[in-house]
């Protein structure tokens with residue numbers, strides 16, 4: 001039983017050791033910009049949004065509860081970007097009696113529909129989660145009369161649905177950097193994209209000035225863009241800005257997408273691809289290069305860089321990896337690393353039956369309704385980034401602390417310039433099921449931090465725990481379960497998980513923390 005082993009709180013008497021990681025009490029000068037609150041946000045597949053949110057007569061209360069839990073932890077309810085591949089398939093049918101009529105075409109994907117109509121009640125989904133803010137994704141992909149009619153007829157429906165203090169952004173097209181040679185000719189360029197984007201967003205603006213004039217200008221008229229799949233596909237994001245993406249000064253967020261790899265790519269494993277801090281650094285480095293390049297060229301000034309869609313493995317995740325506790329640990333490392341690198345918000349992508357989803361909003365014949373492992377990672381990130389109630393954009397900064405092994409990661413959070421929390425993530429695999437399940441007790445690792453300016457203080461410890469890397473149930477954050485089966489997603493404190501541990505910073509400023517393999521914790525100052 002690792003639980004009892006674990007909570008023998010260490011009293012450190014040793015002199016400062018060279019292996020202790022120094023953490024300064026005030027924010028280092030080279031720290032990244034403050035995160036945008038909310039940082040923990042979601043992207044929901046356009047075709048799955050009715051499943052996640054429901055409608056006026058049947059709101060999805062389970063989803064709403066899970067979002068409220070994160071609001072309590074981080075101070076603000078997550079923002080929701082509604083979009084993805086299916087936003088570029090959807091056409092409007094004013095006579096459709098249901099929210100959506102989707103037909104799966106297995107040669108395209110068996111995970112989402114390819115032929116899609118949405119009806120007027122689709123937009124009811126924007127008013128089922130009180131306090132959440134949304135971005136609505138318009139279809140840029142299709143170039144037909146039906147698509148143009150869809151744009152013209154849905155602007156008034158979307159703007160009315162989003163005029164209750166719940167509007168965040170618009171979005172025109174998903175991953176248009178993959179259009180070249182697909183839904184556009186092989187010679188489609190950045191300039192062609194920008195011209196088309198400008199012409200269609202101007203149609204949106206004209207429709208808004210008729211239907212929702214308050215939303216047609218200024219702070220209330222902003223887009224997520226360019227929403228590219230990545231920094232180095234068929235279109236170059238920096239060139240897109242050079243070519244005039246923001247000519248109308250209406251890009252609110254410089255939004256890009258990210259996945260660590262593909263669900264079906266050879267060699268993808270938890271240990272190699274996800275539970276690997278080097279791999280996280282490498283993946284995020286592509287974005288850091290874009291951020292630096294834009295800055296050097298004086299582009300996108302004042303437009304925050306965010307990941308408007310991201311998750312572990314594209315093609316909706318890999319069973320056994322993306323839905324495991326190991327992926328939750330990856331999510332903590334990845335998101336906190338982003339926060340330390342000027343990526344100021346992340347929207348984790350969700351869809352019905354998706355393997356990497358934080359929760360399954362409805363029961364289907366593929367997946368049981370419920371809170372999934374990655375959600376617990378979202379909870380820890382939210383707790384780490386709390387900067388108080390309300391939206392803000394400067395007072396929480398995150399610093400990546402250097403560790404010697406790529407299976408370890410640690411971060412410091414500064415609130416209003418002062419050290420508030422330290423997070424440590426152990427990503428050594430420990431399976432508790434399967435043929436090679438360890439019969440011996442679970443190994444643990446010890447971490448030392450040197451807080452020279454904070455001697456003789458007790459720090460409370462909150463832990464992210466599960467039975468092993470391969471656990472898909474029985475996961476807790478600080479002893480809380482958010483499982484659907486218990487109280488519909490409301491927090492329930494489990495009695496079989498120890499909570500309330502403290503560790504002591506000794507007179508030399510040293511503090512020691514022990515983590516079982518495949519677990520994470522926050523030290524609160």
Ligand SMILES: *[C@@H]1O[C@H](CO)[C@@H](O)[C@H](O)[C@H]1NC(C)=O
Nearest residue numbers: 054055057058097098099121
């Ligand atoms: C609302 O959702 C319920 C449950 O999915 C569904 O039966 C009903 O048709 C929906 N109503 C509309 C107007 O789409």
Ligand SMILES: *[C@@H]1O[C@H](CO)[C@@H](O)[C@H](O)[C@H]1NC(C)=O
Nearest residue numbers: 093096097101102103115117
């Ligand atoms: C839903 O879409 C399918 C495929 O396009 C179509 O055959 C069917 O009639 C549609 N159903 C409704 C209610 O519109």
Ligand SMILES: *[C@@H]1O[C@H](CO)[C@@H](O)[C@H](O)[C@H]1NC(C)=O
Nearest residue numbers: 181184185186187188189192
């Ligand atoms: C791009 O390709 C299309 C055919 O796919 C052709 O009609 C068009 O002239 C080409 N444009 C340029 C600038 O080469």
Ligand SMILES: *[C@@H]1O[C@H](CO)[C@@H](O)[C@H](O)[C@H]1NC(C)=O
Nearest residue numbers: 271272273276278279282406
């Ligand atoms: C971790 O990721 C890096 C970068 O992708 C890779 O070179 C290394 O082999 C990975 N480590 C393991 C244990 O697979």
Ligand SMILES: *[C@@H]1O[C@H](CO)[C@@H](O)[C@H](O)[C@H]1NC(C)=O
Nearest residue numbers: 102103104363364365366367
């Ligand atoms: C599973 O559900 C889908 C969507 O409702 C349905 O189309 C499919 O036929 C069902 N499959 C089985 C095996 O019941």
Ligand SMILES: *[C@@H]1O[C@H](CO)[C@@H](O)[C@H](O)[C@H]1NC(C)=O
Nearest residue numbers: 269429430431434436469470
């Ligand atoms: C854990 O299980 C996975 C899947 O069976 C396996 O690939 C991995 O090597 C195991 N890890 C350890 C440390 O036993």
Ligand SMILES: *[C@@H]1O[C@H](CO)[C@@H](O)[C@H](O)[C@H]1NC(C)=O
Nearest residue numbers: 432466467471472473474475
């Ligand atoms: C986790 O381990 C405990 C103790 O061995 C066991 O009682 C519990 O059922 C396990 N949980 C899961 C989800 O396997």
Ligand SMILES: *[C@@H]1O[C@H](CO)[C@@H](O)[C@H](O)[C@H]1NC(C)=O
Nearest residue numbers: 466467473474475494496497
């Ligand atoms: C604690 O109880 C929950 C719910 O019964 C179970 O899923 C989980 O595995 C247990 N955890 C441990 C560490 O025994």
